[in-house]
Amino acid sequence: MLSLVFRKRWLAALALAATLASPVSQAAPYTPANDAEVVERLPLSASDPSIRRVDSLRKQLAARPDDAALRIEIARRYFDLAGAQGDPRYVGYAAAAITPLADRAADNASYWLLLGMVQQYSHEFDKALVSLHRANDINPRDADAMAWRAAIYMVQARYDKARAECTQMAPLVDPLLAAGCSAYVRAATGELAPAYADLRRALDAAGNAPPELKLWAATRLAEMAQRLQQPAAAEAHFKRALQLGITDQFLLAAYADFLLQQQRPAEVMVLLADWERSDVLLLRLALAGQATKDSRATAWAKQMRERFAAASERSGQRLHEQEAARFALEVDRNARAALEIAADNYKTQKEPRDAEVLMRSALAANTPAAAQPALAWLRESRYEDARLAQLASQLAAAPAAAASAGGKP
Amino acid sequence: MSRTVLRLLLAMLTLVFAGLAQAHKPSDSYLTLRATTGSPEIVVRWDIALRDLDYVLQLDRDTNAAITWGEVRQRADDITRYATSNLQLASKDQACSWRSAGPLMIDKHSDGAYAVLSLVATCPALGEAVQARYSLLFDVDPSHRGLVQWVAPGSSAAQALIFGTSSASQSLAFAAPSAWQTLRQYVVEGVWHIWIGFDHILFLLALLLPAVLVRRDGQWQGVESFRSALVEVLKVVTAFTLAHSITLSLAALEVVTLPSRLVESAIAASVVVAALSNLRGKTASRRWMMAFAFGLLHGFGFASVLADLGLPQNALVLALVGFNVGVELGQLAIVAVFLPLAFVLRASWFYRTGVFKGGSILVALLASWWLVQRLFDL
Numbered sequence: 001m002l003s004l005v006f007r008k009r010w011l012a013a014l015a016l017a018a019t020l021a022s023p024v025s026q027a028a029p030y031t032p033a034n035d036a037e038v039v040e041r042l043p044l045s046a047s048d049p050s051i052r053r054v055d056s057l058r059k060q061l062a063a064r065p066d067d068a069a070l071r072i073e074i075a076r077r078y079f080d081l082a083g084a085q086g087d088p089r090y091v092g093y094a095a096a097a098i099t100p101l102a103d104r105a106a107d108n109a110s111y112w113l114l115l116g117m118v119q120q121y122s123h124e125f126d127k128a129l130v131s132l133h134r135a136n137d138i139n140p141r142d143a144d145a146m147a148w149r150a151a152i153y154m155v156q157a158r159y160d161k162a163r164a165e166c167t168q169m170a171p172l173v174d175p176l177l178a179a180g181c182s183a184y185v186r187a188a189t190g191e192l193a194p195a196y197a198d199l200r201r202a203l204d205a206a207g208n209a210p211p212e213l214k215l216w217a218a219t220r221l222a223e224m225a226q227r228l229q230q231p232a233a234a235e236a237h238f239k240r241a242l243q244l245g246i247t248d249q250f251l252l253a254a255y256a257d258f259l260l261q262q263q264r265p266a267e268v269m270v271l272l273a274d275w276e277r278s279d280v281l282l283l284r285l286a287l288a289g290q291a292t293k294d295s296r297a298t299a300w301a302k303q304m305r306e307r308f309a310a311a312s313e314r315s316g317q318r319l320h321e322q323e324a325a326r327f328a329l330e331v332d333r334n335a336r337a338a339l340e341i342a343a344d345n346y347k348t349q350k351e352p353r354d355a356e357v358l359m360r361s362a363l364a365a366n367t368p369a370a371a372q373p374a375l376a377w378l379r380e381s382r383y384e385d386a387r388l389a390q391l392a393s394q395l396a397a398a399p400a401a402a403a404s405a406g407g408k409p
Numbered sequence: 410m411s412r413t414v415l416r417l418l419l420a421m422l423t424l425v426f427a428g429l430a431q432a433h434k435p436s437d438s439y440l441t442l443r444a445t446t447g448s449p450e451i452v453v454r455w456d457i458a459l460r461d462l463d464y465v466l467q468l469d470r471d472t473n474a475a476i477t478w479g480e481v482r483q484r485a486d487d488i489t490r491y492a493t494s495n496l497q498l499a500s501k502d503q504a505c506s507w508r509s510a511g512p513l514m515i516d517k518h519s520d521g522a523y524a525v526l527s528l529v530a531t532c533p534a535l536g537e538a539v540q541a542r543y544s545l546l547f548d549v550d551p552s553h554r555g556l557v558q559w560v561a562p563g564s565s566a567a568q569a570l571i572f573g574t575s576s577a578s579q580s581l582a583f584a585a586p587s588a589w590q591t592l593r594q595y596v597v598e599g600v601w602h603i604w605i606g607f608d609h610i611l612f613l614l615a616l617l618l619p620a621v622l623v624r625r626d627g628q629w630q631g632v633e634s635f636r637s638a639l640v641e642v643l644k645v646v647t648a649f650t651l652a653h654s655i656t657l658s659l660a661a662l663e664v665v666t667l668p669s670r671l672v673e674s675a676i677a678a679s680v681v682v683a684a685l686s687n688l689r690g691k692t693a694s695r696r697w698m699m700a701f702a703f704g705l706l707h708g709f710g711f712a713s714v715l716a717d718l719g720l721p722q723n724a725l726v727l728a729l730v731g732f733n734v735g736v737e738l739g740q741l742a743i744v745a746v747f748l749p750l751a752f753v754l755r756a757s758w759f760y761r762t763g764v765f766k767g768g769s770i771l772v773a774l775l776a777s778w779w780l781v782q783r784l785f786d787l
Contacts, residue, residue: 029456029514029525035479039515040459040522045474046467083415088435089460092550099551122552147418177415216419306519310434 043085050081061097068105071097075114082121091121109139116148125152143172150181157350157381159189176206180217187224188352190382196224211244218244219251226258227385234258249278256284261387265291276300279307283323286331301331321345325357335364343370352383359391368398434520436461436553438545440496444583446562451505451530451539455492456516456523461546461553462488478515481524485513488524495545496555498530500583505532505539539581543572592731599735602714603743608676608779609707610743611772615683616645616700617747618765621755629765631755638752642744644697650740652704653711654733660712661729672709674783679703680776687769711736 032039044051054077061070078094081087095118098111105111116131129152135145150165166181179202186195203217222237238255241248252275256268268288275281286304289297308324322345329338339361346358355374362371375392377383439456459476463469466487468480481488489509498505511527532539546553555572559581570579603609620641622629632638659665683699715732754760 029516031512031514032478035477035482037478038475039478039481040463040476042460042463042469042474042476046469046472048474088552089464089550092436092552093464095551096549144418151418210415212415212419303519307434310437310519 043087044081050077050084053077054081065100068101068108068111071101072108072110072114076110079114079117088121091118094118107138109135109142109145112138113142113145113148116145120148120152125156128152141172143169147173147177147181154184154188155351157188159185174206174209174213176202176209176213176217180213180220184220187220187227188381188383190384192224192227192384196221196228199224211246212248215241215244215246215248215251219248219254222258223254226261227387229386231258231262249275249280253280253284256281256288260284260287260291269294276303279304279323282307283327286327290331301327304331322349322354322357325361329357329361329364335361335366339365339367339370346373350377352385352388356388356391359388359395363391363395363398366398368395371395436546436550438553438555439518439523439558440555441558441560441567442541442581443560444539444562444581448562449532449535451498451532452510453526453528453530455496455526455528456518457488457492457526457545458518458520459515459522459524461550462491462524465546465549466491476522481515482513488513489526489528492526492545493528495543497540497542498532499540499542500532500538501534501536503533505530535583538583540578541572541581542578544577547574547577588727591727595728595731596735596738598715599732599737600739600742601735602711602732603736603739606710606714608680608776609710611776612676612680612683612703612707613646613649613740613743614747615680615687615769615772616649616696617642617744618751618768619687619696620645621748621751622761622765629761631761635752638748638755641696642748645700646740646744648697648701649704649707650737652701653708653736656705656708657711657715657733657736658708658729660709661715662725665709667709669713670783672706672713674780675706676703676710677776677780677783679706681773681780684769684773684776688766688773 046052046055054074057070057074057077061067061074064070074097075094078090078097082090082094094114098105098114098118101108101111112131112135116128116135119125119128119131129149132145132149132152135142139145146165146169150162150169153159153162153165163182163185166178166185169181170178179199183195183199183202186192186198199217199221203214203221206214206217209217218237218241222234222241225231225234225237235258238251238258241251242255252272256272259265259268259271265288268284269292272281272285272288276285282300282304286297286300288294289300304327308327321341325338325342325345328334328341332338338357342354342358342361346354350373355377358374359371362368362374375395378388378392436458438458438461441454443452444450445452459468459481462481462484463476466484468484469476470480493507508529508531509527510529514525514527516523516525541557543555545555551574553573557570557572558567559570560567561582568582570581572579619629621632621638623632624630656665660667683703686696686699711732715729751760751764754764
């Protein structure tokens with residue numbers, strides 16, 4: 001019956017979230033055996049210089065709560081910590097520092113830049129764009145605001161706007177960032193090969209660029225090479241990025257995905273050893289563990305489920321849907337659940353990886369019609385990617401039986 | 410741009426993970442509030458991340474980045490005071506008072522260790538609801554959330570609420586839903602489920618289509634009077650209602666249970682049979698018997714919907730009656746639209762051939778497809 005089937009589909013979609021029914025949060029509490037037992041390790045000690053500096057600024061603020069410059073300095077420091085640690089709590093602390101400035105900082109470009117960054121971080125993209133524009137209205141040479149806008153436009157797939165920001169900021173920023181910005185847009189809009197060549201030249205010429213930027217450029221080059229079906233070149237770019245000696249989980253994740261695609265899961269196990277704490281990397285570990293039949297694979301999958309559950313408990317917290325769909329598809333091997341999540345995800349997140357997981361789920365679930373939105377994007381954007389193109393042709397060849405999602409009345 | 414902020418920007422410009430730029434979970438606390446019928450007390454379990462407590466209370470005294478149980482235990486009173494001063498419960502404008510109901514403990518969540526507080530709030534006057542005002546950590550981290558499971562008195566299921574900076578004050582409905590609210594809720598569900606349950610509607614329509622026709626000289630002709638059509642419709646609808654009420658009740662009370670795939674397949678088959686019988690050249694004088702026999706099946710189908718909805722254990726009969734009444738009201742609404750239309754059109758070629766025969770064929774085909782799907786779980 002329609003209603004029942006409808007509910008069942010819903011339940012399938014929530015299959016992952018449903019694991020939270022056995023509440024992660026309500027496991028049995030315990031009393032540690034003795035006072036010396038360490039119950040929690042902090043990412044940074046209070047004696048860490050970066051923490052001490054911001055703590056001392058906070059003490060000054062207690063004496064001068066109206067000092068706008070001090071508040072902005074504190075927020076900046078917290079953003080630095082967020083950048084270094086990848087921990088959203090610091091963004092929250094930064095937001096708390098500038099919140100009291102809301103009604104008296106209308107002429108402060110730094111306030112608007114920081115507010116835009118906070119808003120971006122909670123995915124309030126339109127508000128963030130307004131704030132970042134205000135920063136430039138006050139200070140037309142604030143390249144940071146332009147760079148953040150370019151990033152937001154890219155996420156929103158508004159490529160013309162992104163291109164304009166890249167052009168505008170080019171004379172104000174590191175040449176490698178300018179080249180990366182424009183290569184990034186071009187690679188998404190039908191100019192993959194020339195964009196790849198340009199970025200390659202820019203990286204070779206970038207002697208003094210910050211290593212973080214070099215790492216980013218090399219990782220993007222590796223991805224472009226993959227899209228161009230040049231795995232050897234991709235691997236060389238990955239190696240070059242890793243040699244910079246900076247720990248970057250996005251690089252590790254991209255390289256792990258590359259190795260998984262190349263059927264080299266054993267190398268992923270080595271690359272990601274001890275990285276269980278990162279959600280992004282735990283998924284790759286679970287996949288590699290499954291492929292190598294490692295004894296820890298089941299425990300990793302269980303941990304991953306718990307983290308999806310914890311994330312979905314926050315309402316509207318849908319940041320993990322792309323990974324959740326991939327997890328359902330590749331670890332749980334539940335194509336229907338994966339398709340439900342991927343289709344839901346694609347309503348809000350329309351980046352290439354979101355399209356890819358939707359296409360793969362639709363194929364696995366034998367429901368090619370469900371991939372239509374992703375196929376339409378692929379046609380219209382002229383996004384070049386050999387793998388996506390192959391998925392598209394497989395979908396086109398798949399029998400159109402039971403076309404509409406689900407099939408049952 | 411500082412180098413670390415550059416990292417944030419570049420992380421965002423990493424399309425692969427743009428949706429997942431947050432590699433860590435933001436700050437949340439977890440609350441379970443439980444009230445019992447007739448008691449002025451609300452029992453609370455509150456899990457707060459040690460990292461968050463460290464940020465506001467500096468638990469890590471020796472600043473070695475490792476929080477020991479001793480460092481937590483010695484600050485238990487501070488932690489409890491900090492927590493209770495940031496959650497105000499009030500009933501009828503009178504504040505509830507906090508007391509500790511057990512020693513502070515530790516629990517591991519997916520993102521680290523949490524202090525577990527066992528508390529009791531005693532409320533002087535009980536009203537319809539408890540007003541809750543949550544302010545934990547909001548002053549230092551506006552992205553913090555309090556995730557609440559609220560168990561109202563007499564209720565077995567928890568209700569989820571989220572406290573955020575823009576939803577810091579919320580009302581916890583103290584009374585379990587009243588009998589009237591339960592009844593109304595299930596009536597609405599019943600109406601809704603007959604309307605979106607296409608197989609039930611088609612079954613009913615297949616039986617009702619011939620009600621405005623009569624077989625004469627080997628031909629279908631329109632009935633003479635509205636009254637005879639009405640009587641026929643009433644017979645069918647009443648038989649269907651009686652039958653599915655019986656099985657719905659039996660299944661909902663778990664006296665009889667049948668596998669859902671079997672039931673769903675049989676329901677699809679009943680639609681096929683009902684539609685095909687219209688195409689036979691004879692008057693099925695005993696359509697109400699078919700309505701009764703197959704109605705028994707459809708009742709099992711409704712029961713599985715009701716099972717999905719969940720039945721309140723303390724108001725089982727009420728919910729059951731409400732759902733049944735809703736189904737009948739939904740059916741009557743369909744009949745009220747169908748009958749006058751069909752009666753007006755009954756003598757036309759459009760009705761006798763297009764709607765009656767063509768419609769029956771379509772219904773039979775569609776239901777056959779459902780039958781295949783359900784049998785073979787396509």
